[in-house]
Amino acid sequence: IKRAEVAGDVVARLGLSAEGDESELEELVKARTVRAMVDWLTSRLDDAPVAPPAPRSIPAQSRTEAPAGGDVARPGVAPTRLLPTLVPVAHEPVRPATALAGATLVVTGRGPAADSVAELLRRHGATVRAGTLAEPGPLDGADGLILLEALAGSPEGSAPLLPGAFGLIKQVLAGRPRYVLAAADANAGACTDGLRGLMRTVAREYPSTAARLAIVDGTEPADRLAQQIVDELLAGGDAAVVNRSGRARQTYEMVPASLGPLAAGGAGPAGDGVAEARAVGLDRDSVVVLVGGARGITSWFARALAGAAGCRIELIGRTPRPQRPEDPALAAATDEVSLRAALARQGGAAPAEIARKAQAILAGREVDATVRELGELGAQVRYHALDVRDVEATDRLVAAIHREHGRIDGLVYAAGVIEDKLIADKDPQSFARVFDTKVAGAQAVLDALDRLACAPKFVVFFGSVAATYGNRGQADYAAANDALEAIGARWSTRSGNRCLTVHWGPWAPAEGHSGMVSVELSREYARRGVTLIDPQEGALSLLGELAWGDPALTAVVYTTSAR
Structure with a gap:
């Protein structure tokens, strides 16, 4: 967080622009030395003329005021109520099936639908490496990953895919694949828990990868399910979650509702x-x-x-609640910076241990404050x-x-x-x-x-x-x-x-x-x-x-x- 704050300030002061795309600042944020930051900035300055620094104004209702002492005054506003709502997916361009020709796709999962997906992909000219989550086979050179464990008829269908499947997804994403697709029966239960949130984040971190969870009606015949899944590979658009369990192709939107x-x-x-x-x-x-x-x-x-x-x-x-009064020297330190300094003066602890102690003391204080305040409120x-x-x-x-x-x-x-x-x-x-x-x-x-x-x-x-x-x-x-x-x-x-x-x-x-x-x-x-x-x-x-x-x-x- 601190590196992100520093990076944003540096870019603003030099008049550079990330054009609202956080990924452009990723390397600068990850830089751990001044030299690495200078190298990144030099390359940017060499590639583009420097514009005058833009004023860093913030809308009045969202402005954060930092009073003396380092605490942040209450900067918030009342929240808006939104309901997750299934809405029809806007018409998106669809690539021809020939786009799959020559692609190498890792397909995990067993059962009639998984077999039909593999067969249809091969008919479109793709190379299919069939396996399971535990034994997916070789991943080198893979153009995509298709997870089918959550389909009806799969022997793995009752076990949750997450967190176990994350390691495989991460490995495939390291190769910057064209596709990462999971398909799930709408009634798959715990098998799909968390996949929507994961795919939405994959889509944000890997914008060049078509990342999607396709929710289907598991009672459909295997060949129809296979066609729907392959259609999702070919479909454009940025919907990370698509529901095809009804008549319409739908996705989730957060709709304001009073x-x-x-x-x-x-x-x-x-x-x-x-x-x-x-x-x-x-x-x-x-x-x-x-x-x-x-x-x-x-x-x-x-x-x-x-x-x-x-x-x-x-x-x-x-958090354990403090059992005895604090050392007066520590009690006088009211924020993390002064508390770390007070702990350091006591000696005998490494910086990492001092940081842990400071956080534990502050957490205990917050617990005590909450209990006290609730009692005062009746x-x-x-x-x-x-x-x-x-x-x-x-x-x-x-x-x-x-x-x-x-x-x-x-x-x-x-x-x-x-x-x-x-x-x-x-x-x-x-x-x-x-x-x-x-x-x-x-x-x-x-x-x-x-x-x-x-x-x-x-x-x-x-x-x-x-x-x-x-x-x-x-x-x-x-x-x-x-x-x-x-x-x-x-x-x-x-x-x-x-x-x-x-x-x-x-x-x-x-x-x-x-x-x-x-x-x-x-x-x-x-x-x-x-x-x-x-x-x-x-x-x-x-x-x-x-x-x-x-x-x-x-x-x-x-x-x-x-x-």
Whole structure:
């Protein structure tokens, strides 16, 4: 993030332009030495005349002010509500079948449809290397990868493709192929979890590769499925997800949608959330569990609940809560820079260890601040330190909360980790870590609710717009949040309980809480003119969604900037 900020400033000051394409700055951002940056800039300056530096103005509503002390004041705005909606794909040019002649295509998957795809490709003059995810065969010189494990009749159809398939996809992408296509039965279930988010990100990071997930009707005859899949290889356009399970060829668009007149004007006093909490059925006796709720954006929703309903709040997070007063020398350091300096003065630790200690201290402070603030707002609050990936411990804790109170009225799940890197630099183990933390943790809390036969008024998963649009450097995070939506939708259908995934745009940091972005990233967003969600507005938006939104809805997007 810091290198991106530096690169953007350097390019702006020299009057160069990346013309809105972040990929043009990729090499400069990745440069780790001044010499590498100078070489990149020299080549650009040699190739084009230098234009006068452009004024770096930011729209007033998105401007980030940095007051003394280095903290960022609340720069956010109210988010816009969008619904993921299937719409017909605009007519796109289609390449002739002869375009496949001479191409070498790696096809994984078994079954009648996979056999028909391989046969049709060969008839069009392509060389087909058939294999499986575990044994795909040689990848050198491959012009494309076609994943067919998620088709009806495939013996691999019940196992999730991700995170395991990422390593193979990364290997093929290293050769800059013409095609990366996955095909899936519309009823394939967990097999396809995360593929939409992953393909949307592949399309962003590899614009010269036709990257697509084709969702088909698995009840169609194998030869018809094969024709549809090959047609997707030949189809133009930039739709990373295409649904062909109905009569029309469709894709997803994020369509603005209001909550209706009651939410806009008849919900009660503006900004307090009391009417919304009552509409949801929350009062002082209600119990809401927030996983990942003591820090970041979830703490703001906890505040909204506390202020509007004064309910009982059970916070679960990985951060240990401080057990004793801080060393006065450290307590006087109020930000990361001064805290690192104070730790360094104590001696005996390497820089990396100092950084880890500083982050842990700041995280503990934020937990303490959240618990204190919720109590001041009238809530009964407890904090539990727990890694939600520990399935048995999660099950015991949820059961204990339910046993003590006799109820769980709502559960918000916002756990996750971020390890952003471009696909080319992303280690498969890192991809799996990000993916499994989000997905396995969510499944653990849902399983815990199932074992209690607990019927909460709502379950909310905190997702990300990275899943709905794709995002450079966040293939794992986009896939994980897309999978989160799928898991929640299936659970809602099976259990009859309300489960909503909210894909958030970036929240602004404010008042001792980190939001979704750091101070550095806030400045980078501001430089690019990207607005952030005001934390209070975001929290009240979720209360409004739970109060006035369609209970059958399983996914919604709240963001401020279209991608």
